[in-house]
Amino acid sequence: MKIITWNIHKVAYEKMKEILEYLKNKNCDVCLLQEVYVIPAEFKKDFHVVRGEMNAILVKKTIGNTEKIYLNNISDNNAINDYFVACEVKVPGKSLVFISVYNYFDENNNKESEDVKKFKEFLKIVYGYLENNKGKKIIIIGGDFNMDEKFKTHKLWVKCSKEMIQEFSKLEHEDPLVEEPDEKRYTWINPNSKDKYKLDYLFLPKQIKSKIEPVDEKEIFNQRQKLSDHLPIIAEIEI
Secondary structure: OOOEEEOOOEEEEEEEHHHHHHHHHHOOOOOEEEEEOOOOOHHHHHHEEEEEEEEEEEEEEEOOOEEEEOOOOOOOOOOHOOOOEEEEEEEOOOOEEEEEEEEOOOOOOOOOOHHHHHHHHHHHHHHHHHHHHOOOOEEEEEEEEEOOOOOOOOOOHHHHHHHHHEEEOOEEEEOHHHHOHHHHOOOOOOOOOOOOOOOOEEEEEEEEEEEEEEOOOOHHHOOOOOOOOOOOEEEEEEO
């Protein structure tokens, strides 16, 4: 099964057709997409579509039925519920859960402490869901977490990023791209400083075999109008 997580950067309706072509060319089975405004009907020919506020999950119809789920009745804070969308896919003998995450933190909103607090509350919900379903379901989490332990500023997000990777590791989940050399691990380039950061993550259960597929930066950025300002993470897994 091939999985992609990708912030498509609020692309316009007509640009979504190019996104669809990219996904089809990569033969993606499950797509975790962030900053999604609209999904053309054409997508629904081949994929089940599960929508959230700024997230969408696309699952190939050939894989199986797909049902939107809620992690639990976690919070009265709608902002926290807007961080994610989740779905469950039943395949013979197994249950797969996919969670697409979009941290809409805005570095210019002067509310960094409050944003970190909210997102950490959301992450605790995810950790609890993983703990409660250990050994029962294959759970895959991907998305734009909008933070990197290599940030030069925003120290609270640096700390949050480090803690997140450690907590997922304790719960037997890891992002293979985290271990890659710096020249390969980034997913976003700051347009001002040109610094490269890994804002996007794909946490996979450690017990399943996975292989990260190299992404050609030119396919994304070197377009007349680039497909996105984020690079996707693509992984092939054995379930």
